[in-house]
Amino acid sequence: ICMTFNNSAASLIKHGFAREVEVGEGLDLLQEAQERDLVQFGENVQRRVNFICNCCGCCCEAMIAARRFGVMNPIHTSNYLPELDGELCNGCAKCVNVCPVEAMSMVSANDPRHPKLHRAKLDESICLGCGVCVRNCSRDAIRLQPRGERVITPVNSSHRTVLMALERGKLQNLIFDNQALASHRAMAAILGVILELPPVKQALARRQMRSRYLDRLLGIHSASTQH
Template sequence: MDERTRTASRSYQQLIERINRFPQGAPACELLERILRILFSEREAALVAQLPLRPFAPAKAAAVWRVSETEARRQLEELAARAILVDLEHDGDTWYFLPPPMAGFFEFSLMRVRPDLDQEALSRLFFEYLNVRQEFIEELFARGETKLGRVFVNETALAPELTAQVLDYERASEVIRGASHIAVGLCYCRNKMAHLGRGCSAPLDNCMTFNKVARSLIKNGSARQVEAAEGLDLLQQARQLNLVQCGDNVQREVNFICHCCGCCCEAMLALRRLAIPHQQYSTNFQARIDPARCNGCGNCLKYCPVEAITLEKGEVQTGGKAAARLFKELCLGCGVCVGNCPRRALSLEARPERIVTPVNAAHRVVLMAIERGTLQHLIFDNQALFSHRAMAAIFGAILRLGPVQRLMASRQLKSRFLERIMQDVEITDFSK
């Protein structure tokens, strides 16, 4: 390997290290570097690797990169135009941040037609990295209690007496109505599968982004702006096609809702493959089967996106009649099965305990960081300073303690630092 190749590889390795300081990272491997080489030039990789984790102003980037603020702003705008960075307006100023890979710059790369990218080659790399290998998906869906996304319940599948239990932030329709900006782009998952010849018949142009992030994507041509009426029409169409609404795991300022199919969606595929309890990803409801009504037709099996229902042969004394069986720990509570049961043997019921949804993106990121042992990177964000590197190492050691000691330390960290980080909530929008 010559010196130029070693230097280039070093830039991408530094970028990978930067990505993995965030609570939701991406396991390092040769495949990831190949993906990043398509998305970032060598120079861009070196520059982005130096950026803070939290949102920053152009003056901060200029100081880190040791260039003029004019040059820093030009570079930041170029990266935002390609949806590598997200630019946010706050009090008349523009702030930037690097979103995580998912939901973030991985998805943004396929949310529109991009002649500047080999999207077919990128799709193949994404498929191998996310669908063939286990590490990234396990990191995203199986690690920690706090999840990046959650499922929205289909209110039309609920009995009237249960609809009063659904809070506004749990309703996709209310998220759409209350958004300051609504953007629609191509579904990353189905677009990727289409490039591989594995696509399905579900619509491509229905991936929704909201609020400040939507404003950035609209401004930079990464998605088209729509009004609430069209957003609600797309939601109704998706429900009629038995697509599941998966979105931002926050109560305030929900940033995205995807309309997911069981055959292409990264989340649905991962949840089936990992076969882990889905409670933290699900709604506050779960399916219930009425055995007196069920005739064992198996229709519900075809529509459940995570295979939480099986068909079992009955006892001899009942004539061997088959019946549907629900695995409650795997149920998402999406309600798709309810609308597809010809005998009305399926309904939704409230879970025994409500699932706690983080208040906003900053709250969720801090919780994820504490659970994953990466809070030190959020607190001591400037890795260029020796004092920050030293303190980050100390906090890292605390978070690698045994379970009991780690629990005690985590509680202290939550009480002392969560409030401080939450002070930046208006501009600290870490998610897609």
């Protein structure tokens, strides 16, 4: 379930890529996503969040990238890591099955009295700290603990990144080199920032992008803000 907010949401709705939902339905969808064990995370900013992702392990690009490239970009991790209690773990492997990024695995419990007994083991380097495994452990053997090193949330990282790219004449590189067009999240963040820029910077963005879509979007946005 991909949720987008603010101006980028308006643009996606207008062009038929998304549908508008009321607050109540949005909250119900968030609840449903949690009940279905989807990984929930938002844009890594303190204000004006442009997206909330509710990701499954099978088809979500972020989860596939996490498995393919191993170490995740901090935008996707929470400030917590699961801690396993080996005494309580009975080796049922439920946490392994629900983890969307394969951060949990089963290893031998090294118990000579029970040679077939296995226990869960965590790979911290790829864990998102999402907590999906925690609520699925019926033995209460997993608890979330604060990470040793906190993930810092910038006030608005997308804003800073887009401005830097604009000033260096590299807006196109920012979008194409990072394959932002293939990602709803990245494009929502970038478009959200461009729509908030002052007219001079927007003109700069138009020149650098030479995109009819961006021209139209900025035209629609400026018409709607003048009324």
